[in-house]
Amino acid sequence: MADNPMYKRVLLKLSGEALMGNMNFGIEPKMMSRVAREIIEVADMGVEVALVIGGGNIFRGEGLAQSGIDRVTGDHMGMLATVMNSLAMQDALEKLGRQSRVLSAVRINRVCEEYVRRRAIRHLEKGRIVIFAAGTGNPFFTTDTAGCLRAIEIEADVIMKATKVNGVYDSDPAKNPDAKRYTRLTYADVMEQNLGVMDMTAIVMCRDNNLPLRVFNLNEEGALPATMNDSEIGTTVVMEK
Numbered sequence: 001m002a003d004n005p006m007y008k009r010v011l012l013k014l015s016g017e018a019l020m021g022n023m024n025f026g027i028e029p030k031m032m033s034r035v036a037r038e039i040i041e042v043a044d045m046g047v048e049v050a051l052v053i054g055g056g057n058i059f060r061g062e063g064l065a066q067s068g069i070d071r072v073t074g075d076h077m078g079m080l081a082t083v084m085n086s087l088a089m090q091d092a093l094e095k096l097g098r099q100s101r102v103l104s105a106v107r108i109n110r111v112c113e114e115y116v117r118r119r120a121i122r123h124l125e126k127g128r129i130v131i132f133a134a135g136t137g138n139p140f141f142t143t144d145t146a147g148c149l150r151a152i153e154i155e156a157d158v159i160m161k162a163t164k165v166n167g168v169y170d171s172d173p174a175k176n177p178d179a180k181r182y183t184r185l186t187y188a189d190v191m192e193q194n195l196g197v198m199d200m201t202a203i204v205m206c207r208d209n210n211l212p213l214r215v216f217n218l219n220e221e222g223a224l225p226a227t228m229n230d231s232e233i234g235t236t237v238v239m240e241k
Contacts, residue, residue: 005228007157009048009124012039013147014162016057016085018218026057027088034221036092039129041225043098048124050154051131052147053089055081075139079106082143086133087112093129100129105137105146117153124154144198148205159211160227161198162218167235168197185237197237206237213237 014035021028043049058081064074086102093100101123102112112133113119123130135146144161151159165173166181168190173179182189187207190197197203197215206213216223216234227233 005042005045005047006231007047007228009050009154009156010042010158010160010228011050011052011147011151011154011156012160012162012224013144014051014053014218015143016054016060016081018162018164019053019085019088020057027085032088032092033096035218035224036089036096036098038222038224040093040096040098042228043127043129045225045228047228048127049129050120050124050150050156051086051089051129052135052143052150053082053085053131053133054143055079055085057081058084072139075135076106079134079137082135083108083111083133086131089131098129099127100131102131102133104133106134108134120150121154130154142199142202144202145205148198148202148211151211152205152209156211159206159213160224161213161215162224163215164217164219166217166220166223166233167215168195168237170195182235183232185235186240187237190237207239210239 019027019032021031039049055078059077064077065071083104090100090102103115103120104112105115107114120130132150135141135143136149147159168182168185169179171179187203190203214227214234214236216227
């Protein structure tokens with residue numbers, strides 16, 4: 001592994017579903033442990049690492065709303081699900097010997113720290129892995145948007161979006177074996193072609209703040225640390241090609 005990674009500070013966006021592994025619900029311990037090891041491997045390169053984890057493996061606010069629960073209530077439940085996932089990731093990281101901190105947008109002082117931007121940056125500068133929980137703290141916003149917001153606030157060099165496929169394709173590779181993978185896109189391409197990389201609010205925030213986005217396959221073991229030195233892995237989305 002090269003000693004000179006491309007980035008100094010990154011934000012990794014994980015879906016809650018990524019933690020399920022081969023399960024249909026909840027957290028698969030082996031998957032959590034593998035992801036934690038790869039995050040630590042990135043941190044050991046000297047990269048400051050922050051995370052935003054979704055809650056879809058436990059609750060998804062929009063889905064709860066479709067079942068009849070008030071949307072705001074459902075979103076609050078989803079935020080709490082992200083706190084649960086964040087605490088589980090903190091535990092996995094610290095079992096492997098790496099200090100981490102969970103900072104929540106919703107005040108739960110007995111469980112984790114309240115999100116304060118300067119505090120988050122200070123933790124990163126001290127080499128701690130920072131996990132941002134509870135989304136933006138507001139209903140109607142996805143954890144993709146929360147990830148972009150936090151990445152911009154902490155002045156990350158890039159936001160890394162972990163998915164089940166190796167980048168962005170012109171069509172669904174699970175349905176079309178001839179689907180073409182893009183190695184590089186602009187935010188204009190993503191918006192014009194409606195490629196569904198993230199929700200539109202997140203895409204616009206990244207574009208307006210000139211924040212690069214990398215999309216890669218978390219299911220490929222070792223892919224996360226490899227992206228720190230190999231720009232050809234996955235798809236990179238930037239302002240201009």
